[in-house]
Amino acid sequence: MKVMPTFFEKKQLVTPGELLAEGDYMAGENTYLEEKKVYAARVGLADVDNKKVNVVALRAFYIPKMGDIVIGTITEVGFNGWSVDIKAPYTALLRASDVLSRPFKPQNDELSQVLNAGDLIVAKIASYDRAHDPQLTVGEPGLGKITRGQLMRVTPTKIPRVIGRKGSMISMIKQETSCQIILGLNGVILVTGKTPEDEELAMTAIRKIEEESHTSGLTDRITQLLKEEKTKREENKVE
Amino acid sequence: MNEKPEKLIDKKGIRLDGRKADELRPVKLEVGVLANADGSAYIEHGKNKILAGVFGPREMHPKHLSLPDRMVIRCRYHMAPFSVQERKSPAPSRREVELSKVIRESLEPSVFLELYPRTGIDVFIEVLQADGGTRCASITAASLAIADAGIPMRDLVVACAAGKIDDTVVLDLFDAEDKLGAADVPLAIMPNLNAVTLLQMDGILTPEEFETAVNMATEGCKKIYALQKEALKTKYMITKEEAEEE
Amino acid sequence: MSSLVTRVRFKQIEQMIEKGKRLDGRGLADYREIKVEQGLIERAEGSARVLLGKTEVLVGIKVETGTPFPDTPNEGVQTVNAELVPLASASFEPGPPDENSIELARIVDRGIRESKAIDTGKLCIEPGKKVFVVFVDVYVLNHDGNLIDASAIAAVSALMNTKMPNYEIEDGEVKIKTGYTPLPMKNHPITVTIGKIGSNLIVDPWLEEEQVMDSRISMAINDDGNICAMQKGGSGYFTPQQVLEASKLVQEKAAELRKKLGW
Numbered sequence: 001m002k003v004m005p006t007f008f009e010k011k012q013l014v015t016p017g018e019l020l021a022e023g024d025y026m027a028g029e030n031t032y033l034e035e036k037k038v039y040a041a042r043v044g045l046a047d048v049d050n051k052k053v054n055v056v057a058l059r060a061f062y063i064p065k066m067g068d069i070v071i072g073t074i075t076e077v078g079f080n081g082w083s084v085d086i087k088a089p090y091t092a093l094l095r096a097s098d099v100l101s102r103p104f105k106p107q108n109d110e111l112s113q114v115l116n117a118g119d120l121i122v123a124k125i126a127s128y129d130r131a132h133d134p135q136l137t138v139g140e141p142g143l144g145k146i147t148r149g150q151l152m153r154v155t156p157t158k159i160p161r162v163i164g165r166k167g168s169m170i171s172m173i174k175q176e177t178s179c180q181i182i183l184g185l186n187g188v189i190l191v192t193g194k195t196p197e198d199e200e201l202a203m204t205a206i207r208k209i210e211e212e213s214h215t216s217g218l219t220d221r222i223t224q225l226l227k228e229e230k231t232k233r234e235e236n237k238v239e
Numbered sequence: 240m241n242e243k244p245e246k247l248i249d250k251k252g253i254r255l256d257g258r259k260a261d262e263l264r265p266v267k268l269e270v271g272v273l274a275n276a277d278g279s280a281y282i283e284h285g286k287n288k289i290l291a292g293v294f295g296p297r298e299m300h301p302k303h304l305s306l307p308d309r310m311v312i313r314c315r316y317h318m319a320p321f322s323v324q325e326r327k328s329p330a331p332s333r334r335e336v337e338l339s340k341v342i343r344e345s346l347e348p349s350v351f352l353e354l355y356p357r358t359g360i361d362v363f364i365e366v367l368q369a370d371g372g373t374r375c376a377s378i379t380a381a382s383l384a385i386a387d388a389g390i391p392m393r394d395l396v397v398a399c400a401a402g403k404i405d406d407t408v409v410l411d412l413f414d415a416e417d418k419l420g421a422a423d424v425p426l427a428i429m430p431n432l433n434a435v436t437l438l439q440m441d442g443i444l445t446p447e448e449f450e451t452a453v454n455m456a457t458e459g460c461k462k463i464y465a466l467q468k469e470a471l472k473t474k475y476m477i478t479k480e481e482a483e484e485e
Numbered sequence: 486m487s488s489l490v491t492r493v494r495f496k497q498i499e500q501m502i503e504k505g506k507r508l509d510g511r512g513l514a515d516y517r518e519i520k521v522e523q524g525l526i527e528r529a530e531g532s533a534r535v536l537l538g539k540t541e542v543l544v545g546i547k548v549e550t551g552t553p554f555p556d557t558p559n560e561g562v563q564t565v566n567a568e569l570v571p572l573a574s575a576s577f578e579p580g581p582p583d584e585n586s587i588e589l590a591r592i593v594d595r596g597i598r599e600s601k602a603i604d605t606g607k608l609c610i611e612p613g614k615k616v617f618v619v620f621v622d623v624y625v626l627n628h629d630g631n632l633i634d635a636s637a638i639a640a641v642s643a644l645m646n647t648k649m650p651n652y653e654i655e656d657g658e659v660k661i662k663t664g665y666t667p668l669p670m671k672n673h674p675i676t677v678t679i680g681k682i683g684s685n686l687i688v689d690p691w692l693e694e695e696q697v698m699d700s701r702i703s704m705a706i707n708d709d710g711n712i713c714a715m716q717k718g719g720s721g722y723f724t725p726q727q728v729l730e731a732s733k734l735v736q737e738k739a740a741e742l743r744k745k746l747g748w
Contacts, residue, residue: 013476015468016349016386017394017431030391032351039431041351041391043471058475059389061277061296063355073491089296089358118492130356131307146493155389274539274627275574286527290626292572315571315579320622321529321545329568329622330581363572363579365624367543368526 006048011214013058014040020053028054045214056214062088062156062186064125064134069143071151071184072136074119077112084121084136086186087153092134094123099138120146122182122190149180149192150199154210156187161213162206169209169219176226177202201229247404247416254416256285260409263399263459268380268470270387276363278388280470282380285413286370288322291380293388295360304359309352311359314343316377318366338374345378345398345427345437351391360390371414372400378427378437383467387474395467396436398427399459401452403444408451410459424449426456430464490696498697502682509538509691514734516689521638521746523646531647531668535639538691539629541573542636544621544643548650548668550610550659551618561608561616565594567623567636574628588718593623593637595714596674596705602641604669610652610659617649619668630691633703633716637676638746644668645748673748674713677735678703681721686731688738702731706739708748 006021008014018040020031027033030042031053040046044055064070064086072086074094081095096111115121122143123136138144154162162183163170174181179193179202189206193199205222212218248254258264264285273279276292283289299305304313316338320326331339346362362384364377375398382396402412404420417423422442428435444452490498498508505513517538526532531546553560567590569577582590597603608617621643623636648665680690680698690698699721705714712732717723723731 013472015395015471016392017429018468019431032391032393034393034432039393041393042389043386043475057389059278059387061389089298089355091298116492118490118495120491120493148493150497151491151494273572274629276572279572288526290572294571294575317570317579319543319545319568319624320566320620321526321532321547323528326547326549326620326622329566361571363570365570365572365626367545367624368528370528 006053008046011045011047013044014046014055015043016040020046020055021048024051026052028052030055030057030060057157059155060157062086064088064090064092064128065185066125066128068125068185069122069182070125070136070186071120071122071146071182071188071190072186074115074117074121076117077115082111082115084123086134086136086184087188088134088186090128090133092123092125092136094121094136094138098126098136115145120151120190122146122184146190149190150196150203152189152191152203152206154187154189154206156185158210158213159183159185159187161218162189162209164219169222172219172223173202173205173226176223176230177205197233201226204229243419244415247419248407248409252407254404254409256413260407261455261458263411263462264413266379266463266466268383268466270383270470270474276384276388278384278386278390280380280383280387282376284372284376284379285411286368287366287373287376288368289373289376289380290365290367291377291384292363292365293360293381293384293390294363295388296355296358296390297360298357299359305357308356310350310355312343312347312350312352312362313359314339314346314362314364314381316342316364316366316374318369318373322366322369338377341437341439342374342378342381346381346385346396348434348436349382349392349394349396349429350385351393354391360385360388369414371412371417372425374398374437375400375425375427379463379467383470386471394429394431394434395464396427396429397460397464397467398425398437399456399463400425401456401459403442403448403452408448408455410455422448422452424452424456426453426460428457428460430461490693494693495697498694499683502685502687507687507694513685514688514738516738516742517691519638519742519745521642523642530649531643531645533639533642533646535635535642537631537635537638537689539627540631540635541625541627542632542639543624543626544636544639545624546643546647546668547620547622548647549618549620550615553609553613553616557605558613559609559616560605561603562618563594563598563603563605563621564618565590565597565621565623565640567593567625569625569628569632573625577625577628588716589632589636590623592633592676592703592714592716593621593640595716596637596676597621597640597644599713600672600674600705600707602670602672602674603644604671607669611654611657615659619644619647628692630693630695631678631689633678634676634689637674637705638742641673641675641748642746644670645673672707673743674705674707675739675742675746675748676703676705676714677738677742679731679734681723681727684727686727686734688734702728704732704735706735710736710740
């Protein structure tokens with residue numbers, strides 16, 4: 001049987017509608033199949049993995065998935081819960097019963113005392129499907145209201161790169177900057193450090209990762225960047 | 240004020256702006272020009288200067304406008320008061336309302352609407368300067384803005400018009416040709432899927448002339464499509480090249 | 486998507502400002518980088534685009550003929566309109582001008598009108614019957630704070646770029662001839678907006694600061710250094726001392742901007 005070709009080079013930048021492959025291929029991420037032809041659906045880098053054609057999107061938005069850790073902002077206090085902006089097409093909901101450690105009494109409990117509009121939270125997606133808005137939970141250790149730190153946003157598709165293989169990248173950044181870093185899979189990142197300079201340093205490293213995410217040797221370059229910046233700071237302090 | 244020119248295309252086949260019958264006006268495209276929009280693009284097509292901004296997918300307000308099984312596209316085509324010869328009131332005219340609809344309908348087939356039910360995307364088109372063919376240029380820019388917003392699409396939509404001036408079928412009419420010519424046929428297409436998503440006509444053409452016009456417009460579209468892809472790749476390519484140089 | 490400033494960020498902005506600094510590195514009395522471009526819309530009689538940080542405003546000027554107001558039969562007419570187009574911000578909705586765009590238009594109008602920037606006396610074609618009408622259309626293209634200053638500077642810059650067609654009266658009808666004359670202008674007002682966060686005054690508030698500040702005050706200064714228009718906005722207040730302090734600050738910044746713009 002003749003093997004049909006793919007029409008792109010590895011990691012080539014493709015645009016929506018570009019024909020990627022014809023014949024015995026499957027449509028992977030950010031692609032679609034039409035009459036035995038695989039086309040790109042988003043701007044990104046095309047790749048093929050065992051007959052599956054994928055496009056790593058360079059620009060995409062977050063779609064909730066059960067179990068994801070996300071960082072969001074309370075936008076509204078409702079009757080039995082809060083509306084949360086998780087930078088996704090859908091507003092998320094956090095039920096009062098999830099936050100209060102005892103049964104919820106609408107007449108007695110003042111929800112805005114617990115969480116008010118403008119508050120930041122780290123939460124987990126408890127449920128989501130096509131017909132319903134995502135529901136959040138903060139009932140696990142490490143989740144809940146955020147009171148300090150700086151927020152930054154990256155395209156959600158780049159978060160895995162910030163994590164690195166087996167968490168190597170993010171551990172290294174945390175170590176070098178002495179910062180606590182929470183990575184929301186919705187592309188929102190919270191950096192909490194001892195000083196604003198430490199926080200800035202971590203944020204610079206993450207921004208660089210976002211820009212160069214598709215290159216190799218990134219972990220080494222970021223490590224070097226951080227070491228260089230810290231040395232510079234030490235020198236400035238001494239003066 | 241201006242005297243009506245005797246001929247729109249002379250014996251040598253040269254038009255009032257120096258072009259030949261099948262020549263496109265110069266097109267310039269830029270992606271990602273608006274900081275607040277989720278996706279954006281700017282087009283200069285001849286003297287047309289048009290900005291397109293996209294917000295979404297996001298929840299719709301009022302909620303009852305959304306659909307349970309798919310995304311809704313809302314489109315607003317709007318001309319700045321200073322975009323035309325005689326100042327235009329900023330209030331939407333009937334023409335703008337119609338164009339908003341046909342432009343939306345030209346973009347809808349390109350987006351995977353079923354992927355994000357109960358949401359909407361807003362496409363805002365602002366014509367800063369107009370010189371004939373604004374609906375086509377608007378579609379070209381709006382489609383890029385949608386891609387820039389990271390919304391999954393089947394293909395980019397590109398548009399171009401053809402028409403008839405004096406007795407010649409020509410490509411890409413500018414304002415004077417549109418106003419004084421015999422016919423104008425704007426056309427939008429998804430080139431890789433060979434799908435025409437906008438087609439209108441005003442004026443009079445024989446069936447043969449119409450076929451010529453459609454073929455001419457389609458060819459014009461393909462040329463602009465190449466520029467669309469370039470514009471998208473340029474925006475995302477720079478960082479890739481910089482990184483590889485290290 | 487909400488552009489709500491989070492509680493954490495609110496505090497950060499307040500705290501930094503108490504220390505005399507702003508989140509983008511500016512001092513309390515510093516303007517963002519400002520860029521002015523003229524003449525980009527050839528169809529308009531005049532145009533200018535201002536980039537103030539990331540705030541972007543385009544102004545187009547159209548000059549047409551019309552009838553004068555009965556109380557000023559020998560003077561041309563000036564009219565300012567502002568559009569907060571939806572692509573400039575997720576918080577702008579399509580529709581007729583709301584109170585924000587109307588206030589913006591009227592503030593810009595007042596600065597130009599009170600300083601007599603346009604020499605309306607020279608815009609009369611036929612006394613009592615026909616005059617030139619100057620339409621100033623402010624188009625906000627990206628909102629990143631301080632639309633007032635960006636719009637006011639763009640408007641005056643666009644007026645300075647405006648050329649009116651030459652004309653002659655033939656049998657009571659206005660006939661357009663070839664050639665153009667620059668729009669007659671007598672003044673070039675500069676508007677400076679000061680915001681108040683806590684008890685601190687900040688120049689050129691940017692978008693997030695606008696959500697933290699409790700009020701603002703804008704003043705237009707003419708070529709002679711005199712105040713020709715003023716507007717306090719927001720639901721907070723200024724003490725009389727703060728008003729005078731702001732006034733001094735405005736004088737300083739207006740002079741700086743005037744030098745930078747070369748007006």
